[in-house]
Amino acid sequence: MKTCIKKLANWDNTILEKAAKARVLLLGGSAGSSRLIFDLIEQLPGDFPLPVIVIIHRSRKFKSEIEKLLDSKSALSVSLAEDKTKLRQGNVYFAPPDYHLLLEPDETFTLDYSEPVFFSRPSIDSTFVSVSDVYQDRVVAVLLSGANADGAEGLSYIQARNGIVIIQDPADAEVRTMPESAISLCKDALILTDESIFAFIKSITKE
Amino acid sequence: MSLVEERISYDELEELISWINHIHGFDFSGYSRASLKRRVTRIMDLHHLDLVDLKGILVNDYVFFEEFLVQVTVNVTEMFRDPSFFRSVKEKVMPYLSSFPRVKVWNAGCSTGEELYSFAILLKLEGLLDRSFLYGTDINPRVLEKAKAGVYPLSNMKQYSENYLHTGYSGSLADFYVAQYDAATINNELKKNTLFSVHNLVSDRAFNEFQIVSCRNVLIYFNTDLQKRVIQLFYDSLCPFGFLCLGAKESLRAFDVTGKFRSVDKYENLYQKIG
Numbered sequence: 001m002k003t004c005i006k007k008l009a010n011w012d013n014t015i016l017e018k019a020a021k022a023r024v025l026l027l028g029g030s031a032g033s034s035r036l037i038f039d040l041i042e043q044l045p046g047d048f049p050l051p052v053i054v055i056i057h058r059s060r061k062f063k064s065e066i067e068k069l070l071d072s073k074s075a076l077s078v079s080l081a082e083d084k085t086k087l088r089q090g091n092v093y094f095a096p097p098d099y100h101l102l103l104e105p106d107e108t109f110t111l112d113y114s115e116p117v118f119f120s121r122p123s124i125d126s127t128f129v130s131v132s133d134v135y136q137d138r139v140v141a142v143l144l145s146g147a148n149a150d151g152a153e154g155l156s157y158i159q160a161r162n163g164i165v166i167i168q169d170p171a172d173a174e175v176r177t178m179p180e181s182a183i184s185l186c187k188d189a190l191i192l193t194d195e196s197i198f199a200f201i202k203s204i205t206k207e
Numbered sequence: 208m209s210l211v212e213e214r215i216s217y218d219e220l221e222e223l224i225s226w227i228n229h230i231h232g233f234d235f236s237g238y239s240r241a242s243l244k245r246r247v248t249r250i251m252d253l254h255h256l257d258l259v260d261l262k263g264i265l266v267n268d269y270v271f272f273e274e275f276l277v278q279v280t281v282n283v284t285e286m287f288r289d290p291s292f293f294r295s296v297k298e299k300v301m302p303y304l305s306s307f308p309r310v311k312v313w314n315a316g317c318s319t320g321e322e323l324y325s326f327a328i329l330l331k332l333e334g335l336l337d338r339s340f341l342y343g344t345d346i347n348p349r350v351l352e353k354a355k356a357g358v359y360p361l362s363n364m365k366q367y368s369e370n371y372l373h374t375g376y377s378g379s380l381a382d383f384y385v386a387q388y389d390a391a392t393i394n395n396e397l398k399k400n401t402l403f404s405v406h407n408l409v410s411d412r413a414f415n416e417f418q419i420v421s422c423r424n425v426l427i428y429f430n431t432d433l434q435k436r437v438i439q440l441f442y443d444s445l446c447p448f449g450f451l452c453l454g455a456k457e458s459l460r461a462f463d464v465t466g467k468f469r470s471v472d473k474y475e476n477l478y479q480k481i482g
Contacts, residue, residue, distance in 0.1 A: 083427050083456055084434075096456060099427075102241035105217055110239040111456050113424045114246070114281040130241045133217070153211075160211035 011190060011200065019164055019204045023138045024087065024131060025050040028124035028154070030057040030146030032174025036194060037144065038070060040201065041092055046075030049206040050140065052092040053081070053101070053131065055124045057146070060098035067094050083111045095122035102130040118150040128154025132161050139163035140204070142197060146178030156185040165189045166197060214248045215258055223247065223262070230266055233276070233346075234409050237433030246279045253278070277347050281428065282318040285366065286325045286359075286380070288423070289455050290373030293329065295475040297375060300450050301333045304418060310339040313417045313444060315408060316425035317343030320354025321367070326421065327397040328383050332376050336400065342415065344406035351403045357393035359384075364391050408437050413444040420444055423454035435462060442467055442480060451478040 027037055034056055041052070058064065071078040074092065081093040087107045095101035100112040100122050117123035124143070128151065132139055141158050143151045145168060159165045167189045170176040183189060192200060215223070217240060224235045224243075235243060251261055264271050287293050304310050310330065314323040323343040330336040343354055364380065371380040384391040406414070408425070420441045426434050438459065441451050451468065453459070453476040459468055468478040 084431055084461065099456060102239075102245065104239060104241045110241050111427045112242050112245070112281070113283055113427065113454075114242075115283055126245060130245065133213070133241070133244070157211045 015164060015190070016203060018137075019140055019200075020049075020206060021138055022050055022140045022164065022204070023135045024140070025052045025201065025204070026055075026128060026131060026139065026141040026158075027052065027144070028055045028128065028142070028151045029144030029168075030120070030124075030148065030150065030175070030178055032145035032147075033168075033178075034066075036168075036197075038066070040198060041070050041076065041078060042073045043198070043202070044074065044076055044092075045202075046090070048076060049089060049204060051087050051089050052076070053087075053095070053103075053127065054092060055095045055101065055122050055127050057120045057122070057124075057150070058097050064097070081109045081111070084108050095127060097122070100126045102126060103134050105134055107134065118148045120148070120150050124151035125154040129157050132158045132163060135163075137162035140166070140201075142166040142168070142201070143179060143182050144168045145173035145175045147175045148177060149181035151178055152182040152185045155182045155189065159186050159188060166200065167191050168197065169193045214251045215244065217244065219258055220244050220247065223258070226262065227265065231272055233407075235279075237409055237430050237436075239428050239430055242281075242428050243279070246281070250275060250278050273347075273349055277349050280347065281424075282347070282350055284318045284321045284424075285363075285370065286321045287367060287370035287374055288322065288325075289475070290370045292423075292452070292455070292475045292477070293325065293370075293374040295472045295477055296329065296452070297333075299471050299477065300419070301329070301335075303448070303450075304335060305333070307418050307446075308338065310335055310419070311415060311417045312339065312341045312419040312421065313415070314341065314343045315406070315420060315422040315441070317345050317354055317403070318347075318350050319359075320351075320357060320403065321359065322421065322423065323354065323401065323403075324357060324383075324393050324397055326419070327401065328371075328380075329374075329376075331383075331397065332378075336397070339400055341401045342417075343401065343403040345403075346405065346407045348405055351405065354403045355398075357398055359391050359393075361386055361389045361391045408440065409433065413440060415444065416446045417444055417449055418446055419450045419452065421452040423452060423457070426453065426457045431461070438462060438464070445480040447480060449480050451480065452476070453478070 076092050078092040080096045102110045155165050167179045167182050170179045172194045173179050228234045317323050330339045368380040458476050467482040469481045471477040471479050
């Protein structure tokens with residue numbers, strides 16, 4: 001696996017130009033991804049140009065207040081995505097536990113209580129695919145640490161529509177299964193260290 | 208088959224929707240498109256059909272259409288799903304219900320019946336079952352057959368029992384079903400005052416007056432206009448001071464229902480008709 005990983009310490013400007021045209025930033029992860037995601041959200045500036053959608057696998061058994069906590073720490077507004085509300089810049093939306101989160105063509109959310117994917121609800125794949133259907137190549141998607149293969153299919157779907165696909169370097173991931181599964185499906189993904197992921201996302205600015 | 212291939216575009220989905228309405232008289236135009244697209248994609252994958260095949264088989268094979276109807280709608284349900292909701296019903300609705308001479312419950316979009324039997328158990332525990340009647344409706348005749356039978360995989364009962372424990376009632380879920388081989392059959396006593404029948408929230412009207420209407424995790428599959436229509440239908444179907452139960456992520460907040468409903472529990476989306 002390791003040998004086929006294409007390490008990019010830097011990215012060329014065309015990717016940044018492309019990112020400037022994006023309409024959404026997607027963050028997906030499972031076991032071992034939350035610290036990175038939370039740090040990132042805390043550090044994003046209030047004028048970050050893209051709305052952010054976060055899908056983290058979590059149990060419905062534990063009521064989580066993490067959105068509220070992050071909301072108080074972040075310059076962006078952080079909340080659980082609500083059914084039929086419109087995606088807007090300045091917001092970070094978390095997929096609610098026990099529902100899949102989909103995006104409608106009119107850029108409103110739909111919650112979906114259908115079967116879990118890879119034993120996961122929310123699933124990363126279903127959100128990634130539905131967002132890709134709406135924005136096509138204007139998507140930046142990042143997949144992080146996790147213990148199953150959810151997200152790989154969604155990323156390859158985004159890549160096939162020419163969106164920007166970033167995978168956490170498995171060497172940096174607490175659990176490698178998720179990034180490695182995605183790498184095997186996405187030949188042209190940017191594989192970035194944690195540091196580079198931060199740097200890349202922070203360098204996204206409006207056109 | 209490549210995973211990245213798009214089976215059906217949004218434009219093609221619109222065609223399919225109007226086409227199904229034309230041939231079978233089922234109107235999906237008020238359904239959330241993203242969810243519908245995902246379901247249709249799943250059916251095409253499952254049966255290895257492209258769009259041309261799908262249309263062909265839908266027009267020629269009514270049995271397949273029934274199967275399509277089951278698979279295009281979401282039929283995922285549980286007994287005592289969201290135990291905190293049932294605890295709230297126990298504490299905030301049941302005391303009120305004892306003042307009604309008859310208790311009629313409508314479980315709209317009941318699927319395979321797990322939720323309706325959960326309500327039956329609640330009424331039984333409150334000593335209200337003998338004067339209660341529970342109606343379960345769905346657009347799928349096939350899932351209604353399963354609901355009527357009330358036979359579920361025994362393996363599901365572990366999760367359902369855990370849910371039950373968190374409702375705050377004593378005893379155990381096992382008091383209400385008989386386990387045989389790998390199946391759990393709901394006690395006849397709970398089935399006695401139930402009726403399952405086909406009803407389409409998109410096109411059918413109010414058919415009775417109820418003390419409780421429960422419709423959880425159905426509205427999320429509808430667009431805002433259809434949600435409005437269905438909420439009005441529930442309003443029309445409730446007796447004065449009757450209760451409306453919605454899913455954990457379905458609130459009336461976005462709708463102007465001032466003077467019609469009051470919130471009984473804003474976390475569990477439990478409402479009471481007041482107007």
